[in-house]
Amino acid sequence: MTDHHPTPRPEEPEDIQKRNFIKTLTVAILGFITFFLTQPFVTYLFPVAKEGTKEKFIKVPNFPAIPLETPTKMTFEYMDVQAYITSNVIYDVWVVKHAADKASVYNPLCTHLNCRYTWVGSHHEFMCPCHGSIFNINGKVVGGPAPRPLDTLPYKIEGGELYVHWELFKAGIPQKLEI
Ligand code: FES
Incomplete structure (x- = not known):
């Protein structure tokens, strides 16, 4: 076979x-x-490592136009990237311009519990509506429960324009601790 x-x-x-x-x-x-x-x-x-945006200085428009020694609320746009979702967020800061190349830039949140304070020109002070904290033009606490001065933000001035490094800090504690 x-x-x-x-x-x-x-x-x-x-x-x-x-x-x-x-x-x-x-x-x-x-x-x-x-x-x-x-x-x-x-x-x-690892959102921060991915974004890299936290390391950036962002331009705050109109710095040359603001008056000296007058706290001015200024806004700027910041591109936020979280898990592939990109959104343009508007932030604000309080700026006290001391000279064309010198300023104090404050985070707009009260150091007590993160309410938004405002500049009250008639009192020449920053006042927080939530629990009555008061800060002078240098950010120092002059009244109320705020445990530390207003939080300053790093900035640089280039070509007459202001650039701010946005940061957030933990509220309610005496130390300025970034979050
Ligand atoms: S949050 Fe400003 S005084 Fe409490």
């Missing part, structure tokens, strides 16, 4: 190429899937 088992066809170079191509493609697809699944998580865990 003759054995009719078909003899396996020797692999052609074309077959080997095809198989290698499919392997490479599979690895690439898995790589992409893994990247897209894990990347938002990594971004969530």
Whole structure:
């Protein structure tokens, strides 16, 4: 009796190429899937490292136009990136311009419990409506429960324009602790 088992066809170079191509493609697809699944998580865990935006100085428009020694509330736009969602957020700061190249820049939140204080020109003081904290033009506490002076922000002046480094600090404690 003759054995009719078909003899396996020797692999052609074309077959080997095809198989290698499919392997490479599979690895690439898995790589992409893994990247897209894990990347938002990594971004969530390390938002600051990913964004890099916290390190930036952001331009606060109109600095040359503001009067000297008069606290002025100024706004600027800041691009926030959180887990692939980019949003333009408007921030504000209080600026006291001392000279064309010198200023004090204050975070707009009261150091007691983060309410927004305001400059009351008639009293020549910053006042917080929530629990009555009062700060002088230098940010020093002159009344109320605020545990520390107003929080100053790092800034630089280049070409006459003001650039601010936005930071937030923990409220309700005597130390200026960045969060
Ligand atoms: S939050 Fe400003 S006094 Fe309490």
